[in-house]
Amino acid sequence: MHEITLTNISYAYGEQTVLEDINFTAAAGEFICLLGPSGCGKSTLLRLLAGLARPTTGTLTLDGKPINGPGLDRGVVFQDYSLFPWMTAGQNVVLALEQAFPGKSRARLRQTAQEYLEMVGLRDVFHKLPGALSGGMRQRAAIARAFAINSPVLLMDEPFGALDAITRARLQDLLLQLWQQNTAERKTVFFVTHDVEEAILLASRVMVMGLNPGSVRGVFPVDIPRPRRRQALYTDPAFLTLRDRLIRELHADVLDELDEGRTVRTAGEGI
Numbered sequence: 001m002h003e004i005t006l007t008n009i010s011y012a013y014g015e016q017t018v019l020e021d022i023n024f025t026a027a028a029g030e031f032i033c034l035l036g037p038s039g040c041g042k043s044t045l046l047r048l049l050a051g052l053a054r055p056t057t058g059t060l061t062l063d064g065k066p067i068n069g070p071g072l073d074r075g076v077v078f079q080d081y082s083l084f085p086w087m088t089a090g091q092n093v094v095l096a097l098e099q100a101f102p103g104k105s106r107a108r109l110r111q112t113a114q115e116y117l118e119m120v121g122l123r124d125v126f127h128k129l130p131g132a133l134s135g136g137m138r139q140r141a142a143i144a145r146a147f148a149i150n151s152p153v154l155l156m157d158e159p160f161g162a163l164d165a166i167t168r169a170r171l172q173d174l175l176l177q178l179w180q181q182n183t184a185e186r187k188t189v190f191f192v193t194h195d196v197e198e199a200i201l202l203a204s205r206v207m208v209m210g211l212n213p214g215s216v217r218g219v220f221p222v223d224i225p226r227p228r229r230r231q232a233l234y235t236d237p238a239f240l241t242l243r244d245r246l247i248r249e250l251h252a253d254v255l256d257e258l259d260e261g262r263t264v265r266t267a268g269e270g271i
Ligand SMILES: Nc1ncnc2c1ncn2[C@@H]1O[C@H](COP(=O)(O)OP(=O)(O)OP(=O)(O)O)[C@@H](O)[C@H]1O
Pocket: 013, 018, 036, 037, 038, 039, 040, 041, 042, 043, 044, 045
């Protein structure tokens, strides 16, 4: 069981309410993708789930127990890489493994760290500091760390956003492989993305959030059998219908405006 329940969740940064009255339950083993316009509070929601912030009102529970802080039951990958900059990529992964698997030999943990780094396509970075890696490589090291601890819950905030298309596709497949590996003990995943196609490829359900303040606009099941092969998926009528529906839901407020082709006022007008 790794069920996550959000009940009447609201969150404010000072005077600014960014999340309002969110109610949602992710069943154990569900893969939930969060879509929504920039600033609607997706990252904030993930921070609450990670226990890095507490809701202003409402409760969050994991298997019925309140989430009061970070824990090894939840692996996180955030946009800002979140590696310790004074430790090598390998040490970053080993540190997380030491916490997750106390008592295991250091040699074993180093080997596991190297295996996970290789899994995300990083063969030769074990001894490199994050500052010596590209943004995409740092992100992959953070993903390796989250995968390595093998937590029952994964919280990922645009984890593949900074990666090239091929690496991104490989890591999507790896994530699905890790998620599906043991169907009896599937991880519960919350995954933020701006990419509607990525959401449909990955998710069991897609939660669309709206702005002002952030709230749930709708939750859409993805009833497309797995494995979802990209080539076939992109021509599947179920995929095309859902993609259209999600795009409409996401951009309901602005699509008409864009279709009318209104131009944006520029600072130089009238000079
Ligand atoms: N530390 C902070 N202090 C004050 N306001 C913040 C802070 N972090 C985020 N906000 C505000 O909260 C709102 C939601 O931000 P959040 O990062 O959760 O949105 P998001 O949906 O993840 O956006 P994006 O898709 O652009 O990453 C925004 O208006 C943002 O300016």
